[in-house]
Amino acid sequence: MDAEHDARWLVQRLREEGDLRPPYRLKRERQWVAEATTLRDDEGRILAYTERRKHLFATEITTVVVDPTHRGKGLSHDLMLAAVSANQDRPLILFTRSKALEKAVARLGFVQRRPPNPLTLLSVGVRALMRCLRMITIGDVRKFWTQFAHLRAFRCWVLSDESAD
Numbered sequence: 442m443d444a445e446h447d448a449r450w451l452v453q454r455l456r457e458e459g460d461l462r463p464p465y466r467l468k469r470e471r472q473w474v475a476e477a478t479t480l481r482d483d484e485g486r487i488l489a490y491t492e493r494r495k496h497l498f499a500t501e502i503t504t505v506v507v508d509p510t511h512r513g514k515g516l517s518h519d520l521m522l523a524a525v526s527a528n529q530d531r532p533l534i535l536f537t538r539s540k541a542l543e544k545a546v547a548r549l550g551f552v553q554r555r556p557p558n559p560l561t562l563l564s565v566g567v568r569a570l571m572r573c574l575r576m577i578t579i580g581d582v583r584k585f586w587t588q589f590a591h592l593r594a595f596r597c598w599v600l601s602d603e604s605a606d
């Protein structure tokens with residue numbers, strides 16, 4: 442599959458899923474896909490996808506999504522294992538309200554807690570604010586409302602060197 446196809450797959454997922462970030466233009470999404478961790482089928486089609494963001498004193502695993510036709514088959518476990526293996530940075534953090542994703546990261550040693558450094562939360566907060574502003578600017582009210590309404594349901598999961606011990 443080519444980069445254009447990958448980017449279109451990603452934009453489609455970002456449009457459908459209320460908990461994911463809003464999409465950018467295809468050109469920018471091609472760059473995201475190039476740097477992302479993906480699982481693919483034999484023809485090269487994306488089955489599962491996740492990105493990372495650098496924050497102050499932590500790296501966030503974010504935009505975790507499995508193709509709708511392949512959900513419920515355990516792919517989130519393989520995807521999170523691939524993402525953790527590809528990122529040697531610690532701590533790794535992840536925010537989610539998905540019980541399935543919580544199960545996958547807990548199995549890898551993530552624990553539900555605040556990030557070890559308060560400056561990480563500041564960095565995450567600034568990024569979240571920018572994301573909200575972008576959702577409002579592009580008129581994606583549904584996504585904004587979904588995320589705002591469920592804000593308190595999101596939990597932070599952390600994989601640090603200590604949690605691996």
Ligand SMILES: CC(C)(COP(=O)(O)OP(=O)(O)OC[C@H]1O[C@@H](n2cnc3c(N)ncnc32)[C@H](O)[C@@H]1OP(=O)(O)O)[C@@H](O)C(=O)NCCC(=O)NCCS
Nearest residue numbers: 460505506507512513514515516517518537539540541544
């Ligand atoms: C969340 C998501 C990535 C999970 O991927 P998946 O491959 O379908 O999940 P899996 O099949 O690997 O399931 C993982 C585990 O969660 C369990 N599970 C699934 N749904 C569950 C639920 N509602 N409650 C509790 N456990 C659940 C599964 O049984 C499995 O447990 P097991 O391995 O011990 O049997 C996928 O549903 C998705 O892409 N959702 C849309 C995007 C999204 O919301 N991403 C999260 C952004 S924060």
